Amino acid sequence: MALVVCCALSAFAQRRERVVDTWRPLHYDVKLVFDQQLSQLEQASTEITGLILKDNIEAIDLDFGALEIDSVVTENRQAGFERKPGEVLTVSLGRPTRVGDRFNITITYHGRPKDGLIFANDRDGKPSATGDNWPNRVHHWIPCLDHPSAKATATFTVVAPPRESVVANGKFMYMTRNGAAHSVWRFEETKPIPAYCMVVAVSEGARLDATEPTVTPLSYYVPRRDRVYAPKGFSPAAPALAFFSTTIAPYPYEKLALIVGATRFGGMENSSAIVFSNTLFDLRRNEKLSRRFGVPDRIESVVAHEIAHQWFGDSVTESTWADLWLSEGFATYFAGLFIEKYDGRDAFREYMRGAAERYFNYEKQQNTPLHDTETQDLMKLLNENNYEKGAWVLHMLRRRLGDDAFFRGLRAYYNAHRDGNATTEDLRKALEKSSEKPLGEFFARWVYQSGHPVYEMASKVSKLGGRGREVTILLKQTQQGAAFLDPVPVEITSGREKRWIIIQPKGKEETSKIRVRSGAMSIRVDPDQTLLKEVVIRQQAN
Numbered sequence: 001m002a003l004v005v006c007c008a009l010s011a012f013a014q015r016r017e018r019v020v021d022t023w024r025p026l027h028y029d030v031k032l033v034f035d036q037q038l039s040q041l042e043q044a045s046t047e048i049t050g051l052i053l054k055d056n057i058e059a060i061d062l063d064f065g066a067l068e069i070d071s072v073v074t075e076n077r078q079a080g081f082e083r084k085p086g087e088v089l090t091v092s093l094g095r096p097t098r099v100g101d102r103f104n105i106t107i108t109y110h111g112r113p114k115d116g117l118i119f120a121n122d123r124d125g126k127p128s129a130t131g132d133n134w135p136n137r138v139h140h141w142i143p144c145l146d147h148p149s150a151k152a153t154a155t156f157t158v159v160a161p162p163r164e165s166v167v168a169n170g171k172f173m174y175m176t177r178n179g180a181a182h183s184v185w186r187f188e189e190t191k192p193i194p195a196y197c198m199v200v201a202v203s204e205g206a207r208l209d210a211t212e213p214t215v216t217p218l219s220y221y222v223p224r225r226d227r228v229y230a231p232k233g234f235s236p237a238a239p240a241l242a243f244f245s246t247t248i249a250p251y252p253y254e255k256l257a258l259i260v261g262a263t264r265f266g267g268m269e270n271s272s273a274i275v276f277s278n279t280l281f282d283l284r285r286n287e288k289l290s291r292r293f294g295v296p297d298r299i300e301s302v303v304a305h306e307i308a309h310q311w312f313g314d315s316v317t318e319s320t321w322a323d324l325w326l327s328e329g330f331a332t333y334f335a336g337l338f339i340e341k342y343d344g345r346d347a348f349r350e351y352m353r354g355a356a357e358r359y360f361n362y363e364k365q366q367n368t369p370l371h372d373t374e375t376q377d378l379m380k381l382l383n384e385n386n387y388e389k390g391a392w393v394l395h396m397l398r399r400r401l402g403d404d405a406f407f408r409g410l411r412a413y414y415n416a417h418r419d420g421n422a423t424t425e426d427l428r429k430a431l432e433k434s435s436e437k438p439l440g441e442f443f444a445r446w447v448y449q450s451g452h453p454v455y456e457m458a459s460k461v462s463k464l465g466g467r468g469r470e471v472t473i474l475l476k477q478t479q480q481g482a483a484f485l486d487p488v489p490v491e492i493t494s495g496r497e498k499r500w501i502i503i504q505p506k507g508k509e510e511t512s513k514i515r516v517r518s519g520a521m522s523i524r525v526d527p528d529q530t531l532l533k534e535v536v537i538r539q540q541a542n
């Protein structure tokens with residue numbers, strides 16, 4: 001298998017990941033008390049309920065940043081703990097454990113996290129606090145197992161000054177006002193979510209409820225200056241929720257809050273509480289507008305992208321960072337499908353062409369497989385491989401398998417891994433089952449190896465007896481690495497005659513012959529863009 005070869009060659013450079021091994025978190029009960037100035041956590045506590053996965057585990061390694069710890073308690077007793085390099089907090093359980101045992105650890109702490117929970121003035125100049133955790137920054141404010149394989153449910157109790165409004169993952173349970181001093185807010189997320197999707201957002205901005213019909217309660221939390229534009233800016237949200245619900249499965253969470261706030265990304269897909277960049281609604285000059293929604297294409301695609309993540313990334317989460325394309329490639333492609341449905345086929349083709357161009361530019365600098373087990377800096381995985389090439393791999397699978405088998409396979413994949421984790425192999429198997437076609441070769445070349453086909457095409461016309469001619473087509477692949485064995489559609493126009501052939505490469509050079517009647521001739525490789533490829537046409541010899 002190609003996969004084995006690739007791992008063997010590069011074993012020394014494998015990225016080590018903090019995957020679930022000896023224990024897994026089941027639930028985080030997070031309590032945060034903000035100070036009056038909204039400048040730090042006056043007090044905080046997280047109770048972790050976990051499950052033991054191996055016998056005789058004596059201590060639990062948590063990820064936790066530099067905040068000062070006030071106490072660590074397990075089973076109602078003070079627990080021994082040690083802070084280790086690499087932001088690890090080891091807590092002694094103080095008893096023998098067996099597989100299947102549950103444990104509780106409560107850590108009480110305070111201070112201003114150096115990352116993950118961002119304290120910043122919002123666009124109205126008012127203080128705000130916003131969680132922003134991708135890929136593994138949540139442990140700066142919530143002690144946890146900070147890896148996407150460790151999904152857990154979570155509850156948040158937030159004490160904040162009464163002028164603030166608070167939103168977090170999950171269902172809003174209550175808000176009580178305690179005199180003029182503070183308010184207490186509680187949210188409960190009953191679905192297991194990835195650690196990087198745990199969020200709390202505190203601000204003095206405006207809260208608006210969507211007025212159109214929606215599949216889940218939908219509201220917007222924006223700085224006051226954005227309150228007039230927000231309903232229009234977020235107008236693609238309700239149709240995106242409806243479209244993905246019918247295309248994949250019902251919306252996975254209890255509500256959806258769309259927040260404009262502090263994130264270092266264009267948008268961050270926290271489960272049921274998406275945070276968009278502060279500049280989302282800053283309209284730029286000469287921006288191209290969506291025909292359907294009248295908002296810049298940029299806003300439409302990022303809103304659809306982050307909403308698609310609620311299914312792919314949040315509900316079905318990548319098992320390792322090498323599987324990140326199952327999150328980013330899906331969100332990128334589903335934003336494209338949304339554009340295809342609402343703005344039409346031409347807009348979709350343009351979207352996919354733009355994606356291909358960005359990937360080609362990236363690939364000139366950086367040649368790594370989509371399933372990337374080596375890149376050490378996780379931020380560098382936010383690249384055109386995981387987004388644009390990932391989207392194109394899905395597009396090619398759709399074209400190859402047909403809409404029916406493709407979407408049936410995706411629904412089966414989603415339902416099998418909903419609220420859990422999935423690997424690239426899980427996706428391959430689901431699509432093989434729905435299409436009854438083997439996809440090992442496709443995944444080996446497109447996903448586990450790097451690059452894309454660069455076709456160089458030359459053709460020669462020879463006269464046959466009578467008026468017929470024969471066109472010989474030589475299709476070479478000049479990219480580094482192995483050949484792509486995907487069928488290549490070629491369109492030959494000769495006079496008024498249009499012929500199609502499908503070249504089925506068996507290696508890096510393939511010769512095909514086709515008869516045409518006569519006349520001047522033009523040849524196009526894959527004019528319907530079923531493949532992520534570059535094409536060089538050599539001078540045609542007549």
Ligand SMILES: [Zn+2]
Pocket residue numbers: 269305306309327328331
């Ligand atoms: Zn994304």
